[in-house]
Amino acid sequence: MQLLEQRILKDGQVRPGNVLKVDCFLNHQLDITLLDEIGKAFYETYKNDGINKILTIEASGIAIACMTARHFGVPVVFAKKAKSKNIDGDVYTSTVHSFTYGKDYDITLSKKFLGPEDKVLIVDDFLAVGKAMHGLLDVCKQAGATVGGIGIAIEKGFQPGGETLRGQGYKLTSLAIVDYMDDEGNLRFRPQE
Template sequence: MKLLEERILRDGQVRPGEILKVDSFLNHQLDVDLLQAIGREFYEKYKDAGITRILTVEASGIAIACETANLFHVPVVFAKKAKSKNLDGELYTSKVCSYTYGREYTVTLSKKFLGAEDTVLLVDDFLAVGKAMNGLIDICTQAGASVAGIGIAIEKGFQPGGKELRARGYDVMSLAILESMDDAGNIRFRAQ
């Protein structure tokens, strides 16, 4: 998606450790017009897949999920990283590791919001090594729900997550795939 690539080049900041900071438009301050365009791309790709739920992990994927779900007219469900006192009933749980934060979380999702009748589109802001997506896939498997596709705003193509998910047969749509980036701020995108 040219619009997203241009925004990354203009406002993204490369940090040591292969971190791309996009907090000025994607995951802290939100550019709603860009989010709508991202949601539209995912909708166009998966509009005939029978999507009944959009699923993400809190927190950065929620805005993208909402814009996408608005077009599908389906609910957004998100796996929570912290167990709160108002989570009740039976829960699906899975372990995920945050690349950015370098820590493992147990994510939870109430069983009443996802079941075997659901066809799910997974969405998130980043895909690096794929731990968050694997956790969401695990939750879908526990629920008996089918995964129609995976929509990613920015994929770090030099890390294994996207390649591994595609090799397992998942339909992954990444709107901007980073081929490389370095500490000097140079970013190169994979041709799509």
């Protein structure tokens, strides 16, 4: 998605350790117009796939999920990272390792919001190694839900997450794939197909 790539080049910051900071438009301060275009792009890709739920993980994926769901006209469900007294009843649980925070945590999702009748589009802001995505896929497996596709705003193509998921047969759409980053702030995108 050329619009997203241009915005990353204009306002993104490459930090040491393969960190791409896009907090001024994607995951702290939100550019709603850009997010709506991201949601529309996911809709155009998956509109004929019978999606009836959008699934993500808190917190950065929620805005993308909401804008995507707006185009599909379906609900958003998100896995929580923190234990909450607000979740009642049975839950699906999976352990995820966070690259950003350098720790493991359990994600939970109430069983009443995801089941075998659901065909989900999983969306998130970033895909690198794929630990969060594997946690969400595990939750879908526990629920008996079908994964209709995976939509990622920014994939770090030099890390194994995308290749692994594609190799497992998932329909994965990444709107911007960064193939190279260095500590001097340089980055290069994979050419659009």
